[in-house]
Amino acid sequence: xxxxxxxxxxxxxxxxxxxxxxxxxxxxxxxxxxxxxxxxxxxxxxxxxxxxxxxxxxxxxxxxxxxxxxxxxxxxxxxxxxxxxxxxxxxxxxxxxxxxxxxxxxxxxxxxxxxxxxxxxxxxxxxxxxxxxxxxxxxxxxxxxxxxxxxxxxxxxxxxxxxxxxxxxxxxxxxxxxxxxxxxxxxxxxxxxxxxxxxxxxxxxxxxxxxxxxxxxxxxxxxxxxxxxxxxxxxxxxxxxxxxxxxxxxxxxxxxxxxxxxxxxxxxxxxxxxxxxxxxxxxxxxxxxxxxxxxxxxxxx
Amino acid sequence: xxxxxxxxxxxxxxxxxxxxxxxxxxxxxxxxxxxxxxxxxxxxxxxxxxxxxxxxxxxxxxxxxxxxxxxxxxxxxxxxxxxxxxxxxxxxxxxxxxxxxxxxxxxxxxxxxxxxxxxxxxxxxxxxxxxxxxxxxxxxxxxxxxxxxxxxxxxxxxxxxxxxxxxxxxxxxxxxxxxxxxxxxxxxxxxxxxxxxxxxxxxxxxxxxxxxxxxxxxxxxxxxxxxxxxxxxxxxxxxxxxxxxxxxxxxxxxxxxxxxxxxxxxxxxxxxxxxxxxxxxxxxxxxxxxxxxxxxxxxxxxxxxxxxxxxxxxxxxxxxxxxxxxxxxxxxxxxxxxxxxxxxxxxxxxxxxxxxxxxxxxxxxxxxxxxxxxxxxxxxxxxxxxxxxxxx
Numbered sequence: 001x002x003x004x005x006x007x008x009x010x011x012x013x014x015x016x017x018x019x020x021x022x023x024x025x026x027x028x029x030x031x032x033x034x035x036x037x038x039x040x041x042x043x044x045x046x047x048x049x050x051x052x053x054x055x056x057x058x059x060x061x062x063x064x065x066x067x068x069x070x071x072x073x074x075x076x077x078x079x080x081x082x083x084x085x086x087x088x089x090x091x092x093x094x095x096x097x098x099x100x101x102x103x104x105x106x107x108x109x110x111x112x113x114x115x116x117x118x119x120x121x122x123x124x125x126x127x128x129x130x131x132x133x134x135x136x137x138x139x140x141x142x143x144x145x146x147x148x149x150x151x152x153x154x155x156x157x158x159x160x161x162x163x164x165x166x167x168x169x170x171x172x173x174x175x176x177x178x179x180x181x182x183x184x185x186x187x188x189x190x191x192x193x194x195x196x197x198x199x200x201x202x203x204x205x206x207x208x209x210x211x212x213x214x215x216x217x218x219x220x221x222x223x224x225x226x227x228x229x230x231x232x233x234x235x236x237x238x239x240x241x242x243x244x245x246x247x248x249x250x251x252x253x254x255x256x257x258x259x260x261x262x263x264x265x266x267x268x269x270x271x272x273x274x275x276x277x278x279x280x281x282x283x284x285x286x287x288x289x290x291x292x293x294x295x296x297x298x299x300x301x
Numbered sequence: 302x303x304x305x306x307x308x309x310x311x312x313x314x315x316x317x318x319x320x321x322x323x324x325x326x327x328x329x330x331x332x333x334x335x336x337x338x339x340x341x342x343x344x345x346x347x348x349x350x351x352x353x354x355x356x357x358x359x360x361x362x363x364x365x366x367x368x369x370x371x372x373x374x375x376x377x378x379x380x381x382x383x384x385x386x387x388x389x390x391x392x393x394x395x396x397x398x399x400x401x402x403x404x405x406x407x408x409x410x411x412x413x414x415x416x417x418x419x420x421x422x423x424x425x426x427x428x429x430x431x432x433x434x435x436x437x438x439x440x441x442x443x444x445x446x447x448x449x450x451x452x453x454x455x456x457x458x459x460x461x462x463x464x465x466x467x468x469x470x471x472x473x474x475x476x477x478x479x480x481x482x483x484x485x486x487x488x489x490x491x492x493x494x495x496x497x498x499x500x501x502x503x504x505x506x507x508x509x510x511x512x513x514x515x516x517x518x519x520x521x522x523x524x525x526x527x528x529x530x531x532x533x534x535x536x537x538x539x540x541x542x543x544x545x546x547x548x549x550x551x552x553x554x555x556x557x558x559x560x561x562x563x564x565x566x567x568x569x570x571x572x573x574x575x576x577x578x579x580x581x582x583x584x585x586x587x588x589x590x591x592x593x594x595x596x597x598x599x600x601x602x603x604x605x606x607x608x609x610x611x612x613x614x615x616x617x618x619x620x621x622x623x624x625x626x627x628x629x630x631x632x633x634x635x636x637x638x639x640x641x642x643x644x645x646x647x648x649x650x651x652x653x654x655x656x657x658x659x660x661x662x663x664x665x666x667x668x669x670x671x672x673x674x675x676x677x678x679x680x681x682x683x684x685x686x687x688x689x690x691x692x693x
Contacts, residue, residue: 027630080532104529105530106530107500107527114428114458115460148629150630153629153659166573166575166629167573170629170659193424246579247582258575265445270582287583287683289684
């Protein structure tokens with residue numbers, strides 16, 4: 001088991017003919033992902049070719065879903081068109097959308113979020129590295145990779161990892177792998193102020209997943225999603241959790257790269273998040289180098 | 302992105318959000334002419350800089366105050382002359398102050414009552430929220446802390462938009478009556494339109510005033526715009542005043558680097574925003590002080606590293622540089638070659654500590670040590686931070 005995706009999950013890529021989307025579609029195919037379709041308006045009927053792989057391209061998501069049975073969409077569409085691409089995937093009835101695109105206007109995401117309320121589709125992201133469920137082949141191939149994470153740093157195992165940031169997720173994954181353990185699923189929920197899935201949503205999924213034995217939750221300044229997750233963990237989580245919060249030294253009122261990473265009006269500080277996490281029994285690493293060791297401490301390994 | 306007060310007034314005019322009559326002046330003569338044109342009993346002249354605390358600020362020429370009231374149009378010109386071309390120091394500018402290039406001359410209205418009104422995006426609900434208070438003209442965070450019952454919040458449904466009953470609720474809660482109630486309602490509807498149309502992440506009017514003659518006016522305002530949406534608002538982007546920004550941040554934006562200057566002496570160059578913040582934290586944890594936040598994005602090309610080195614070295618406080626790259630998809634050796642070339646091209650003299658991890662890292666580390674350059678390698682981020690702190 002794993003959460004969200006597994007090697008049998010049929011994936012389509014919106015924006016597969018773009019440079020960025022195409023490159024990562026190729027890497028996902030090599031990783032073993034069941035990437036069954038691409039969507040680029042105006043290029044329906046063509047194929048996306050990568051080595052021995054050939055993936056049909058459709059004009060619309062709905063055609064791609066009908067033609068291939070895809071249940072998950074990865075979005076690599078440029079920011080001005082990304083909100084529309086997400087809505088198209090919702091309309092086509094996919095179960096999961098992973099929006100990689102960075103730089104989508106907040107107002108666009110506000111409308112998308114509202115439109116999706118009550119819908120069966122889950123959105124991960126935007127502005128996120130994606131989702132990886134490692135496989136048991138060499139360099140963790142044979143798994144499902146959606147997005148832009150490097151596949152080879154993973155290893156099939158029992159640690160669930162979630163984070164708002166890309167490279168910080170890779171750090172955690174790499175440390176866990178280097179310590180000889182592996183991951184059930186790794187989820188980047190994205191660095192934007194409005195995202196589809198929160199820390200808490202993913203924590204609940206990990207809590208119910210029999211394969212996940214321990215969790216690393218990585219957060220950063222801004223908002224209160226980490227506090228919300230910590231409060232739930234304190235009362236309900238059956239599994240050991242380690243964590244890290246980035247941005248303790250960030251000046252207030254400045255956006256630290258991610259649109260959502262801002263301390264404003266005294267809200268969203270690293271200090272408050274760390275305190276909430278510690279209060280929930282989460283082992284909080286002081287530096288990102290210690291995420292792996294914090295996990296082992298929490299896990300009793 | 303920040304804008305000037307006179308630019309905010311232009312946006313208010315465009316969306317019919319009433320504010321006192323006024324205009325921007327670039328010279329003393331213009332200021333006097335605008336004052337005469339307004340022809341009010343009482344006028345105000347305000348220095349235009351992107352910093353608060355102007356009223357209590359002092360110019361480096363000794364002139365007190367960046368905001369002045371007077372009845373005399375000629376005096377407006379004289380005061381403007383003492384502001385334009387001079388440097389204003391306020392509690393928000395730091396000791397170096399800000400050069401005043403323009404002033405705004407406006408009608409100083411007679412105030413009956415001051416209110417607070419803002420529109421922003423509520424992260425918990427992903428909906429716009431109107432925040433209002435009868436306690437205007439003061440620090441709203443203080444009001445929220447000490448008299449939370451005086452803060453009124455109204456969430457707006459993003460797809461339905463601002464409803465008439467919501468306007469009535471807020472009007473009543475703030476205590477507007479008669480003509481002023483009507484004026485406030487109109488202002489609020491237009492402000493909501495402005496907020497949505499210009500992709501603002503915040504518009505704060507403090508104070509919003511009711512005048513003695515029953516007008517409701519936005520007296521001072523602060524705007525925040527969503528950077529991701531500026532591409533569809535060229536008229537707002539044209540308001541950007543790079544003279545008011547940190548020159549290092551302006552240079553960084555030309556290389557597609559995300560850079561924020563800080564006060565410390567250890568610079569860092571990192572790929573990814575989360576890891577960049579974490580690197581700053583690690584420097585602090587090791588007993589040092591970060592000089593900046595710098596995210597080179599997913600890549601870290603030679604051109605970007607050269608650009609970053611030049612920006613970092615333009616900061617005289619910097620005594621060491623820490624590079625922290627997790628080469629996920631990118632080949633660490635390509636990054637290492639870029640770093641070596643950038644050091645050679647810029648003639649870097651500062652201690653350079655490099656921590657590389659990821660794809661093809663062994664070759665990358667070899668490239669660094671074989672370069673013959675004074676580059677200190679590090680095993681992990683904590684080790685890199687320790688070495689950087691020890692080098693200064």
